[in-house]
Amino acid sequence: MNAREGALRVLYDVEVNEAYSNIALNKELKQYKYSQLDKGFLTELVYGVLENVIYIDHVIKQFSSVKLKKIHPYTLILLRLGIYQILFLDKIPASAAVNESVNLAKKYNKQTSGFVNAILRNTIRNDKAIKMPDKEKETVKYLSITYSHPEWMVEQFLKHFSLDFTEELLKANNETPELNLRVNTLKISVDECIKLLKEQGFEVQQNPYIKEALTLNNVTSLQDFQLLKEGYLYIQDFGSMLIARVMDPKEEDFIIDVCSAPGGKTTHMAQLMKNKGKILARDVHDHKLKLIKKNAKTLGINIIKTEAFNGKELDENLIDMADGVLVDAPCSGFGIIRRKPEIKYRKKPDDLKEITEMQLEILVKASKYVKPKGYLVYSTCTVEPSENIGIIERFLANNDKFKLVNVGKEYSDLIPGEPQGETVQLYPNTHKTDGFFIAKLQRK
Template sequence: MKSRELALKVLLDIEENNNYSNIAINKHFKNINMNNQDRGLATELIYGVVENKYYLDYIIDKLSKIKCKKMNIYVKILLRMGIYQILLLDSISDYAAVNETVSLVKKYDKRSSGFVNAILRNVIRQKDTIGEVDIKDDTIMYLSTRYSYKPWMIKNWINNFSKEFTEDLLEANNEKPSVYLRTNTLKITRDELIEKLINEGVVCSKVPMVEEAIKVENLKNIENNQLFKDGLFTIQDISSMIVGKVMNPKENSLVLDVCSAPGGKTTHLATLMNNTGQVISRDIFEHKLKLIQSTVDRLGLTNVDVQSFDASILDESSVDKFDYVLADVPCSGLGIIRRKPEIKYKEKAELKGLPDIQKTILNNASKYVKIGGTLVYSTCTIQDNENIDIINDFLANNSNFTLVPIGEVKVDLDNQENGYLKIYPNIHDIDGFFIAKLKRVR
């Protein structure tokens, strides 16, 4: 199957089933025999179209009498793909973009091929001007169209941060996310792992913020890499690694991770404890528990116990039992848009109930902490109502906990003395996260 047709199939799956792009890509790419270059192009087209959906539709609507909303789904997606290649992808010639798109239209909706051909040729003719968004007088609608976001998100950020910060954030969210590895320090040092990766032709570098982290440029097909299979590293973003660093569990401790899938933080904590003590790793979905267990086994960890349990229900048998508890709660994900661009199109109503769930999970998690123990709350979002507001609300109702200064990392120098980190893609160049460190004092 050619890369463009594969991209079409994945984009259809995303559009029709509201699937996340990374999940749809894994599903459709699974047993396909394709070289890295073709895989790369398919991936580029999928993410490019998803990231720029509103912008591409705006251009289609400028040129077509039939508006996007009324179009056949195949025609709409193929037009998006064609326009993306012409306007935003330098590596493809305009000629190839038109020809390949039109031949796919002929296969899936023959009678529209002339229509698609005409629109794409029109885009090429007006290439210098057609990409302009002509709604400059309405900042929110302009940014929403230009960067493809639900308008409520843009409005929310301008109100909470500022117009300049928001534009900066939108630009940062457009950048390609870097891939980071976490060295499995139980089996190898970071320097030794870098040497092995370089021998395989991988471009890699140390990340100063976290001493086990490596940034890699061109590591393809990671699941089939022998070093990965041997458990010498795992894939994890820097912000996510910082959670483990902030918690900083001592050896032989008893640790509970209440929402642990896909297992990056759980296995990091277990590794930081040098495979001693015990990490209880909980989640509610069977397929996610299997994923955690397979990572635990691959990394050679013997101090992790994977359990099925719902964090929103109080577990009486865990009360006052743990030295460290992590509540990495479900959230809106507005800090990881680089990795999951579909998050840009979430409705405000979809996120409304999250703070209540977060409060419930944090409250339950706090009950499991021993006196003198540590409680860490984290999210991959940048929204105060899911972050610092939850912590302030919790502290107002739980005087037996206090925020403690974070000295294990140097990330957010404005706030870490006060016991929390606000991490932003446009400031720190890593995933947007919030991490708070609390201690039970009585």
């Protein structure tokens, strides 16, 4: 199977059908047989193009007399694939990138094959003459095109961070994240799991902060990975694992996870509780709850009860009942752009106001379930302060029953980088993790 054609199909699904890149890619790899080499190449093409769309489109505009909106989706995606290979992949001969793109154009939109050929050959001839905005005079535009983030998002980051930090963050958002896995200590010890992985030829690193967190290097596909299928391991970023560790649930606790899908943090809490006690995992979507059940079953966990419920509503039956409540709130996702680069192009400036109101509403309702001396953890996978510390400040201003736990102090041995304050904010550029925010509050 042709990796370039596979990448074309995946990118079309993301662009036209608004599929998530990881889901569309997994679907393609399951549907067609690819060699390990081609799996790696296909994945590189998909994420390489998605990470650099604004820059690549900037190049197309310089060599095309046809406006981007008028170019057929298949043709536009083939141009993006071709330009990505020409400008970003030294190991691919430019002639191969052109020829393969033209052949695919003949198959998917025949009348545009000459157009594709002309644009790509023009790019090869003039690659050193690509014009860019002046960094000093047009800073936002320069950063937007160079790192393929929309201008409004660059402006948003510059509101909160220095120019240097913003540029480092934009750059980190385009880097390939490490593959982090959580050892399921209900089934296997960390040491035994590391031993098994090494015997199978994997390069393994144990995280120095969270012992059950591992990093695997040079992995092209996990489709036939038995340790994953049998529930000895679970794919989860370090920042996500830190949330359950900060919740710090005990055996026999009653925990409510109000926005729980797909269940990474829920199952991690169950693991830390040694599968003793009770976790109520809620979500608004039934298909997501099925995923939590499936994950729990694979991991050998039986203390999780799933329930369809909207976190914006109040469940009178649960008031003052829980030892701990986790609100891993729906958010802009600005902290996981390196995993889902399409987030950059789908979010709109107006989304933030709507999201922050919903986050506060969910947090207020969830706080009612916490018993006296119980804990409320609020987390997001974003680096946007208005969704993070901004929400906590607004909540505390109207809720004197709660006080902040100093997470930076209480859990300092779990947190990488410079010492943190009462709340924790992780960034891809400084912590080499996804961008996560964590606050822990205790009911007085």
